[in-house]
Amino acid sequence: MEIKVLKSALVKALTAVGGIAGSKTATLPILANLLLETHGNNELQVVATDLEVGISTKVPAEVIKDGSITVPSKKLQDIVRELAEGEVEISVAKNNTVGIKSGKAYFKIMGLPKEDFPKLPEFKEENSIQLEQAMLKDGLSLTLFASSSDETRYVLNGVLFYVKGNKVRLVATDGRRLAYIEKEFENKNKQSCEMIIPAKALYEISKNLAWEGTVNVIPAKNQVVFQIGDTYVVSRLIEGNFPNYEQVIPKEEKLKSNLNREEFLQSVRRASLLTSPEAPAIKLDFLKNKVLISSRSPNMGESKEEINATVDGKEMAIGFNPHYMADVLKNMDVESFDFCLTDPDKPGLVKGKDGYLYVIMPMQLN
Secondary structure, X not given: OEEEEEHHHHHHHHHHHHOOOXXXXXXXXXXXXXXXXXXXXXXXXXXXXXXXXXXXXXXXXEEEEOOEEEEEHHHHHHHHHHOOOOEEEEEEOOOOEEEEEEOOEEEEEEOEOHHHOOOOOOOOHHHOEEEEHHHHHHHHHHHHHHOOOOHHHHHHOEEEEEEEOOEEEEEEEOOOEEEEEEEEOOOOOOOOEEEEEEHHHHHHHHHHOOOOOEEEEEEEOOEEEEEEOOEEEEEEOEOOOOOOHHHOXXXXXXXXXXXXXXXXXXXXXXXXXXXXOOOOOEEEEEEOOXXXXXXXXXXXXXXXXXXXXXXXXXXXXXXXOHHHHHHHHHHOOOOEEEEEEOOOOOOEEEEOHHHOEEEEOOEOOO
């Protein structure tokens, strides 16, 4: 194999796929490698997989001699990143050594043949669901953070992706909070699906999404493919039943407040400075036209702050995990939001724009 490729295009491709190669869950040494393979006389395909998630992307290249090789992902990324801007020449010798040349710089690294590298599965594009990239990117930023990383509750280690009619719904929960968003779109192929997509795959997808253009979602048996331009992300699905999230969303509101998002976020962050493992909650006192945000920790001290707010309903004091509160506030793209409560021992409900809901469980106050 012998090719010439622009450094900027190669860096973009390596960034798109590099997060998967050599991941902690990979079991085979070759999974720390990237597959480089020529396609025709003007394209290089770059592939990474850890057997759970696979990513493939294409780079414009001048193919002098076609072929394929797998190379250590981290080493290749480190080398290419340090090269001067311009053209990079990559060549493979018969003993699988890979030469990388740019200007007067020359590197030689050991590769492995393609034969041991796992193949990405085939799929049929006619089953695809087409979404706006911006819609999916926004939906993931508002839900993905609420998924669980607890391996004992594996069904919560992803996001529920539900399509029916002209609606797409994303839901994530870790058992202590829940994020829910539903958006309308033009479902051209009239496809419907319900699947739990692992968070790990969705973080990679999110990295590759832009604020314009479309993405094709292709559900298959036990897996899903996301096509974003020339990049394909293939992921296994999480098997099992997602919890009944609709019964978790509070239906009753005894108190409704409207708060400035940025002001409330900064207050929550400041109050969290004086929480501790013994006293992890911050206290919110909803009073007439204001909210008092406080925290108190034995042997450390206490903090108090009040902000103006519109408060309708009975006055109430309630405790919350400040980090769960900050997570949603920093991801919402709104100036103000509604925060609704039923009782001090019932979940709180954050309402964003376009029907976005975030349920957060209360904490006992000391």
